[in-house]
Amino acid sequence: MRAKITYLVTAAVLVFYFVLVGSRGVMLIQSGSLLTVTFGVAVLILPVIGLWFLWKNTEFVRRANQLAAELEAEGGLPVDELKRLPSGRIDRDSADEVFARRKAETEASPGDWRCWFRLAVAYHDARDTPRARKAMQRAIALHDGKPVRA
Numbered sequence: 001m002r003a004k005i006t007y008l009v010t011a012a013v014l015v016f017y018f019v020l021v022g023s024r025g026v027m028l029i030q031s032g033s034l035l036t037v038t039f040g041v042a043v044l045i046l047p048v049i050g051l052w053f054l055w056k057n058t059e060f061v062r063r064a065n066q067l068a069a070e071l072e073a074e075g076g077l078p079v080d081e082l083k084r085l086p087s088g089r090i091d092r093d094s095a096d097e098v099f100a101r102r103k104a105e106t107e108a109s110p111g112d113w114r115c116w117f118r119l120a121v122a123y124h125d126a127r128d129t130p131r132a133r134k135a136m137q138r139a140i141a142l143h144d145g146k147p148v149r150a
Helices: 002-031 034-074 092-108 113-125 129-144
Strands: none
Touching: 002 034, 034 113, 034 129, 092 113, 113 129
16 A cells, blocks of 8 residues: 555656646747747657656556456465565575576466466566566556567
């Protein structure tokens, strides 16, 4: 729940920032000179890109949470079997061991979104965020029946 609140607060702050920057862009355009209009248009592009990025990330998180809920209802969520250090961090060897099992499971069944979801969790536990995101994107695409690149 804490992560959701943090995400919502961050998103709200970003939207406020985008509105603020957008209003400055409009003010520059209203000035009317060639230079300020050019800068105003350039300034307006930044909030558009930011809003698109925020929307894509929010949609990704929403879809991943839907898959997690569906997998939980099936009883297929991965069990937390990782060893932890006294500090609470995940033991690297333990994460690598679980990752190897998840990878073998996914290689045996590459068309199953559930395997890709569990692999994404294993990547995340192994602190490989880019690959975790790619695996989750693949799980989402497989769940939705969309074509998946090899």
